[in-house]
Amino acid sequence: MATSATNLRTTSLSHKLSSLSISSNNKLSAFSLTVRQPRLKSRFIVLSANLDAKPTVLVAEKLGEAGLKLLKEFANVDCSYNLSPEELCTKISLCDALIVRSGTKVNREVFESSGGRLKVVGRAGVGIDNVDLAAATEHGCLVVNAPTANTVAAAEHGISLLAAMARNVAQADASVKAGKWQRNKYVGVSLVGKTLAVMGFGKVGSEVARRAKGLGMHVIAHDPYAPADRARAIGVDLVSFEEALATADFISLHMPLTPTTSKMLNDETFAKMKKGVRIVNVARGGVIDEEALVKAIDAGIVAQAALDVFTEEPPPKDGNLVQHEKVTVTPHLGASTVEAQEGVAIEIAEAVVGALKGELAATAVNAPMVPAEVLTELKPYVMLAEKLGRLAVQLVAGGSGVKSVKVTYGSPRAPDDLDTRLLRAMITKGLIEPISSVFVNLVNADFTAKQRGLRITEERITLDGSPESPLDFIQVQIANVESKFASAISETGEIKVEGQVKDGIPHLTKVGSFEVDVSLEGSLILCRQVDQPGMIGKVGSVLGEENVNISFMSVGRIAPRKQAVMAIGVDEQPKKETLKRIGEIPAIEEFVFLKL
Ligand SMILES: NC(=O)C1=CN([C@@H]2O[C@H](COP(=O)(O)OP(=O)(O)OC[C@H]3O[C@@H](n4cnc5c(N)ncnc54)[C@H](O)[C@@H]3O)[C@@H](O)[C@H]2O)C=CC1
C-alpha cells in the first residue's frame, strides 16, 4: 500500500489533532484515486430554476419590444394579456416567471396555484402594491421591479396634470368639441409664485420638484424618510405633514401605497388644508379617501383635482369622482411614454433573466440586497455554507429534532464588514432541504426556518490575519441531537462540522473533534477506525472494485494508532452492498454516507 505517497499536514485552525490527507498531486493506483477539476459554478443558485430546460416567462401585460427580445433569447415567452384571475391561476403552474404592470393582481392564490414553479415575479414599473409580497416570500418567489426607467415619465405626467388642471385644458377641450366657446367659464389660475407641496420626495417627487421650480413655483416637500440635504440641494424645504397641508396651494402626491399611506388624505386632513387647494395624484388612488375628496371639493376646500390613479382601476364610470367637472382624469398613464416603456421593459427583462439564472437581482424587493462585489467575494463561501448545512443535518439520527443551530464565522474582518445574511440563508437551505419537501432560497430562508421552529444563532470570531479574504472558516453545530456517526459529536455534545475555502473550493476541515480535509464535491463517506496501516487501501480497494471514483480523501486522527476518521469524497453514490462491504472491514467502527 503506497501510503508513503500521502502527505501529512495540519490545518491552520487547531493543532490538537494531526491530519493526514492525500494531496491533489498524488495518484494512488490501488485506490483508483482521481482528482478532477472541481465543477465550480459561476452563479448563485439561490432560486434553483431548472436551467437544463428553457424557462417559461408569462408576460401578462404589454411590454416593450426590446424587453421581449431579451426575454426570448433566454426563455420561452408567453404573452397572454387580459387574463382573468382564474386563467392566470391556471397558466401560472406552467411558468417560471411572471411579468406584470399595475393591472394584474398577483395575490396569494397565484402563488398557491403555481405549485412551487413560479420563481420570479417581475413588476415592469415601480409600485408593487399589486403583488402580495408576504405570499411571494413564503413561497420563495423573488419579486423584482423596474424602479428607475419610468421616473421621468411619471414626473412629466404630474406636471402635465398640474398645468392642465390649472388651465382647465381637459374641460375646455370637451366644451369646444361639444360646439361651445366658453372663454369666461375656463379662466384658470397661474402656477408662478404658488406653493407646491410634494408629498413623497423620492425619485418621482424630486423630479416633479425640479420641474416645478423651473415653472417659478415655491416648492416644499414632506417625506419623513428623505434626507434634508438632498432636498436642499435642489432648493426644496422639507416640512412636516401639517405644515405642507396648511401652506400648499397645490399638493402633488408621490409616496407609495402602504398601510401607512393608505387614505392619507381623508376628511380630517382635507379639513386642515388651505381653502382652494388643488391636488394632483400620480401615485396611487388608495392614498386618497375618494369619498372624502368629493366631499372636500363640494365643500369648496379643494378647488380642483387631477387624478391619474384610482382605488379601483378602472374606476366606476358613473362615479361622482370621475364625472366631477372639477376633476381631471387620465387612465393611469404616468409611465406610459414610448421611451419609459422601452426602458422599463429592458430593466425588468434583465432583472428577470438574471434572477432565473440564479443571480441576485439588484432590484429585488423581497430579498436582502447584497451588493454585487460582496456576492462575488462570498461566492465560494456560499457553496461551503450550504454544504455544511447539508452535511450537518444528514448526521442527525434523533434526539429532540433539529431546533437549535449555531453558526460560527471565523473572520479577520471587523464584525460590521461581513454580511452574513446570504451565508445564513444558504446554511438554512442546506439544513432544511434534505429533510423536507420545502424549497429554500434567500427569499424565504428566514421565514422557513422560523416556521419550522429552527433557531439559528450566529457568532463571529475575529481572527488575526489579512482581511483580504472575508472568512477563514464556517462552523455549524446542531445541539440536542444524536448522531448516526458518533464521531461527529464534539466534546461539548453537539454535532459539529467545519469548513474552509481553499483555492476557491469549499473543503470540509473538521468533523466533531477530528480534523480532516476533503473537497466538498460529489458525495462523502465518513469512516471511523483505529488508525493502522492498510486501512486507506482496504476502503479504497472496495470502492475501486465497485467502480466508485474517489475524488479526495483525508484522515484525521487523535494520535498514531488511535482513533481516526477517514473522509472520502466520491463521485458516484455507492451501492448499498458496497457500503455494507466497507462496514464489514475489520477495524471500521462506524461509517456514514452523506450526499452533498
Ligand atoms: N402613475 C404612474 O404611472 C406611476 C406611479 N408611480 C407611483 O409613484 C410612487 C413613487 O415612485 P418613486 O418616486 O419612483 O418611488 P420612491 O421610492 O423613489 O419614492 C417614494 C418616496 O415616498 C416616501 N414616503 C414613504 N412613505 C411616506 C409618507 N408616509 N409620507 C411621505 N412620503 C413617504 C419615501 O420616503 C420615498 O422617498 C410609486 O410607489 C408608484 O406608486 C410611479 C411611477 C409611475
Ligand SMILES: O=C(O)C(=O)COP(=O)(O)O
Ligand atoms: O410604475 C408604477 O408604479 C406605475 O404605476 C406604472 O404602472 P404601469 O406599469 O403603467 O401599469
